[in-house]
Amino acid sequence: MTALNATTSNVPLTAPLSRAKVGMASLIFMESAFFSAFLVTYLYYIGKSPDGPQPLDCLELNMVLINSVCLLSSSITVVLAVRSLARGAMGAFRIWLAVTILLGLEFLLGTGYEWWGLIEDKGLTIQSNAFGTNFYSLVGFHAFHVLVGLVLLIGVFILSLFGCINPARDHQRVDVATWYWHFVDVVWILVFTLVYIVGRVPQGAAA
Amino acid sequence: MTPDHDKSKAERLAERAALAPRGPSEMPYLRAIPQPTPWPILAAFGLTFIFAGLVTNWMVSVVGAAFALVGLIGWFREVFPHENVEAIPVADCEAVLPPPVFEPRPAKSPRNVVPEEIHPYQSGFKGAVAGAIAMAVVAAGWGLIDEGSFWMPINLLAGTVLPSVGDATLEQLRLFNGGWFATAVAVHVCLSLAVGMVFVVSLPMMPRRPLLAGGLIAPIIWTGIAWATMRVVNPTLEEYISWPWFLGSQIAFGIACAAVISRTTKIRLQVGRSFESRMGFEQTEGDSS
Amino acid sequence: MQWAISVDHKKLAMMYIGAGLIFFLVGGIEAAFMRLQLAQAGNEIVDPATFNQLFTMHGTTMVFLVGMPILLGFGNYLIPLMVGARDMAFPRLNAFGFWLFIFGGLLLYFSYVGADGLYGAGTAPDVGWFAYAPLTSRTFSRGNSTDYWILGILVSGFGSMTTAINFIATILCMRCPGMKLMRMPMIAWMMLVVAFLVLVAIPILTAAQSMLLFDRTLGAHFFDPETQGSAILWQHLFWFFGHPEVYILILPAFGFVSEIMPTFSRKVIFGYPLMVAATVGIGFISLGVWAHHMFVVGLGPVLDSFFGATTFLISVPTGIKIFNWLGTMWGGRLQFTTPMLFVTGFVAMFVIGGLTGIMLATVPMDWQLSDSYFVVGHFHYVLFGGTVFGIFGALFYWFPKATGRMLNERLGKWTFWLLFIGFTLTFMPMHVSGALGMPRRIYTYEVDRGWEIWNLISSIGVPVQMAGVAIFLWNVVRSLRKGEVAGDDPWDAWTLEWSTTSPPPDWNFDRIPTCTSARPLWDRKHPEDPDAHYE
Numbered sequence A: 001m002t003a004l005n006a007t008t009s010n011v012p013l014t015a016p017l018s019r020a021k022v023g024m025a026s027l028i029f030m031e032s033a034f035f036s037a038f039l040v041t042y043l044y045y046i047g048k049s050p051d052g053p054q055p056l057d058c059l060e061l062n063m064v065l066i067n068s069v070c071l072l073s074s075s076i077t078v079v080l081a082v083r084s085l086a087r088g089a090m091g092a093f094r095i096w097l098a099v100t101i102l103l104g105l106e107f108l109l110g111t112g113y114e115w116w117g118l119i120e121d122k123g124l125t126i127q128s129n130a131f132g133t134n135f136y137s138l139v140g141f142h143a144f145h146v147l148v149g150l151v152l153l154i155g156v157f158i159l160s161l162f163g164c165i166n167p168a169r170d171h172q173r174v175d176v177a178t179w180y181w182h183f184v185d186v187v188w189i190l191v192f193t194l195v196y197i198v199g200r201v202p203q204g205a206a207a
Numbered sequence B: 001m002t003p004d005h006d007k008s009k010a011e012r013l014a015e016r017a018a019l020a021p022r023g024p025s026e027m028p029y030l031r032a033i034p035q036p037t038p039w040p041i042l043a044a045f046g047l048t049f050i051f052a053g054l055v056t057n058w059m060v061s062v063v064g065a066a067f068a069l070v071g072l073i074g075w076f077r078e079v080f081p082h083e084n085v086e087a088i089p090v091a092d093c094e095a096v097l098p099p100p101v102f103e104p105r106p107a108k109s110p111r112n113v114v115p116e117e118i119h120p121y122q123s124g125f126k127g128a129v130a131g132a133i134a135m136a137v138v139a140a141g142w143g144l145i146d147e148g149s150f151w152m153p154i155n156l157l158a159g160t161v162l163p164s165v166g167d168a169t170l171e172q173l174r175l176f177n178g179g180w181f182a183t184a185v186a187v188h189v190c191l192s193l194a195v196g197m198v199f200v201v202s203l204p205m206m207p208r209r210p211l212l213a214g215g216l217i218a219p220i221i222w223t224g225i226a227w228a229t230m231r232v233v234n235p236t237l238e239e240y241i242s243w244p245w246f247l248g249s250q251i252a253f254g255i256a257c258a259a260v261i262s263r264t265t266k267i268r269l270q271v272g273r274s275f276e277s278r279m280g281f282e283q284t285e286g287d288s289s
Numbered sequence C: 001m002q003w004a005i006s007v008d009h010k011k012l013a014m015m016y017i018g019a020g021l022i023f024f025l026v027g028g029i030e031a032a033f034m035r036l037q038l039a040q041a042g043n044e045i046v047d048p049a050t051f052n053q054l055f056t057m058h059g060t061t062m063v064f065l066v067g068m069p070i071l072l073g074f075g076n077y078l079i080p081l082m083v084g085a086r087d088m089a090f091p092r093l094n095a096f097g098f099w100l101f102i103f104g105g106l107l108l109y110f111s112y113v114g115a116d117g118l119y120g121a122g123t124a125p126d127v128g129w130f131a132y133a134p135l136t137s138r139t140f141s142r143g144n145s146t147d148y149w150i151l152g153i154l155v156s157g158f159g160s161m162t163t164a165i166n167f168i169a170t171i172l173c174m175r176c177p178g179m180k181l182m183r184m185p186m187i188a189w190m191m192l193v194v195a196f197l198v199l200v201a202i203p204i205l206t207a208a209q210s211m212l213l214f215d216r217t218l219g220a221h222f223f224d225p226e227t228q229g230s231a232i233l234w235q236h237l238f239w240f241f242g243h244p245e246v247y248i249l250i251l252p253a254f255g256f257v258s259e260i261m262p263t264f265s266r267k268v269i270f271g272y273p274l275m276v277a278a279t280v281g282i283g284f285i286s287l288g289v290w291a292h293h294m295f296v297v298g299l300g301p302v303l304d305s306f307f308g309a310t311t312f313l314i315s316v317p318t319g320i321k322i323f324n325w326l327g328t329m330w331g332g333r334l335q336f337t338t339p340m341l342f343v344t345g346f347v348a349m350f351v352i353g354g355l356t357g358i359m360l361a362t363v364p365m366d367w368q369l370s371d372s373y374f375v376v377g378h379f380h381y382v383l384f385g386g387t388v389f390g391i392f393g394a395l396f397y398w399f400p401k402a403t404g405r406m407l408n409e410r411l412g413k414w415t416f417w418l419l420f421i422g423f424t425l426t427f428m429p430m431h432v433s434g435a436l437g438m439p440r441r442i443y444t445y446e447v448d449r450g451w452e453i454w455n456l457i458s459s460i461g462v463p464v465q466m467a468g469v470a471i472f473l474w475n476v477v478r479s480l481r482k483g484e485v486a487g488d489d490p491w492d493a494w495t496l497e498w499s500t501t502s503p504p505p506d507w508n509f510d511r512i513p514t515c516t517s518a519r520p521l522w523d524r525k526h527p528e529d530p531d532a533h534y535e
């Protein structure tokens, strides 16, 4: 036994990777696989629903551009929030976090508003045609993930209001949590490109 | 570290148990492992119910969501702000586990052995010649005894590559044909050499009895394959063949070939040596011979 | 209660394996009914509708509720012990994942009472384990049975994904000092690749199942060809999940073989780096072969040749593994204990299954054999002869560690030989009946097709296997009470789990071990000739 304990001391005890980071990275990897299934399906169906409401007629860019700007800029504000937290500036942290949450809320409400318009005015529902099916599924799942991220951020915000967030102790955890928010943003870039740019093409001959 | 492998397992375990309670000085650590907690199972239950509601009643989903929420909050409080762990000072805990005993045991077989010995390739050549002759003798025997013609087996063998043999009459098959003879000899030589070379490499890997593996088992296996595929490979042969004789000739080949090859001494393959040292550009240890 | 709230990886692992074994019995009984029905031509033991439910539930159960949980269970038990950690990286997430699997499985089986079908009574899912569209559309699949299939698998799939995240974090972050990646036991490598495959494949299934759910409940149009949907898309999505899934089911068993075989050959594993490379290679290539399940769809010559070629390619790293195992045994002092019998059986049976796989990857041949009993023969050779044999080997090998008592060797050998003979009787003839044209999933057949004898032999194998399993269960019960006390290291093995007590304490190791080579325990036992010298 003694000979073996001797070797013990030679080997430094280091934890090379943080398990929170690896865990979050794996989660994001998994979610990417999930979204890629929907993205590929969307791509596959582009131009394949001649009947019913058409993307060119339904999708208007003005609303969704505002939403996109909000969501994308929220990635910046959340970085600012984490930086403030790392500096120990709790006030700035709360403000930036609140801004992030508001931007996220705007995105969700804007999406809801857009959907409402689509359903009421354009008559596009998940049952209309392949376009409707894919549109609501893809955008809906993304919105759901935004919601989850938002709940996460609101949770952090509430904790910080009650003084439960300790910069030195928690800033890494908060940082890892915000990775998820960035991920949701990146997915949006893909969704936006696919749905509002690539997908706004004529759908073959209308019946 | 007394060598005590002759003690029974029970004895060794008893010895270990006697070692059990150790002084606190040997117990420098607190063992921190997570506390048991009901929250994950509650959250899982809730999540399942959320989905189950889709196929039963929406109230089920509502109940599930409530459970899931409670579970997640409870779970969160379990890890925030500090992970809730159980500290077990080993000295106090009830079942102190003594360290396992390892007695050094002699290594019973080499750490790493790979099949790196073969017979020299030229022995494969000799074996092939011996096998080819042995096989030809048996085949000729079949031709003379059963079919009444020395040329019959030779012509049939040619049929493996020459489709024209298939159209021949039995009379023609019994007669000498120069082209067919040359073809048959070529086929026979090529196949024999190929099998000889395979034997050179594979016989040293067979457990102990090369004659059994190379002389009997291998011919039986390939006769089986021939039996299953002959209809496609050589339909003419299939028509006239006598399988016992065929098997006999294969075994004759196998035994002769394997006997000649296994008689020669093996040489070491140069596995794991760099190209330079194999080529002799560079001397390495153990190279002096 | 103790167990329900536990977050200890060993307890969870034992629950995983125990639950998996229970589902194994359930799935086995379903199979036994099918074989009873098919034993003779024109039998009327079960009616066609029930037969459909039987093969659907059998397949679904064996893949999702037996194979996955038992293998993940072994991963759970072994990874922390083998890499020298106190627990998994996220112990609570681990418990969460386990319970999701259990509840998902129960939800699936609840369909027997819960899913109002055509006849008003509960019906189990009956659309086959791969649930091809448009059979799953509302038109053809009334009631809720298909929804139960979706939701049950969805929920247990969440469980697998959380477990995979846990595996990755544990293997990457929780290794003990000195445990470099290239010193990890092969099982850790296999589990790492498996976790990666789970993270790629299961979300695709989840996505496809959500789409199907939308089709069925919200009237969406993903897969119904009547309304612009595409039935082929389902096949692509399903098999993009499905083929990695079969590797998820075999790689851990490769891991078992790679641990058990060296121990009982008394040699190091042959070609460790190559083994790692082959594992990683398999992981990647297996993502690009899925359409070999779809040759009969008519994808066109380009896609067919592409997927045929990638499938051939995957047999290269697989072959490397086989040769490495043979190289491990070669020249060793073989000890044919029960675990060793199972893993040698594994190698032999897996080779046969791999070869029939190659036959099926040959496109024109597949056109003949697809959807016949030949395919059933193929995948049972890899899944039963492979995965299940591996699991049994592992059960015999690590049972002493987990319980402190040995399983009885004599009964173990009985189990092996009964299973081996029964397995061969049941599945070997399927290749013949398949080649003779017998389609899979038929509930009966006519007399004069020449299939009777092969089906009869197949069915005769079933009671033989059942006897083997019964003896195994008896062995477990008996050994738990009065099996020979195992001690810490009954097999004189070389990986870290044998350096702690049997069963290990809740905290696994009194002192976190250090690792000096790929065989840390060898180094401790043989200080005069440690492996570290060879690295």
Ligand code: HEM
Pocket (backbone or CB within 6 Å): C130, C246, C247, C249, C250, C292, C293, C311, C312, C314, C315, C318, C353, C354, C355, C356, C357, C358, C360, C361, C362, C366, C369, C370, C371, C375, C378, C379, C382, C383, C386, C387
């Ligand atoms: C050398 C490796 C392998 C090759 C080349 C191969 C090839 C194939 C091919 C071409 C098919 C499609 C047959 C058809 O439906 O027409 C198939 C089916 C199947 N294979 Fe393999 N396979 C291999 C290994 C495995 C392994 C390791 C497993 C699982 C452990 C497995 C499990 C299955 C299953 C479950 C099916 C049938 C799925 C179904 O239709 O229900 N295979 N294999």
Ligand SMILES: [Cu+2]
Pocket (backbone or CB within 6 Å): C242, C243, C246, C289, C290, C292, C293
């Ligand atoms: Cu496959």
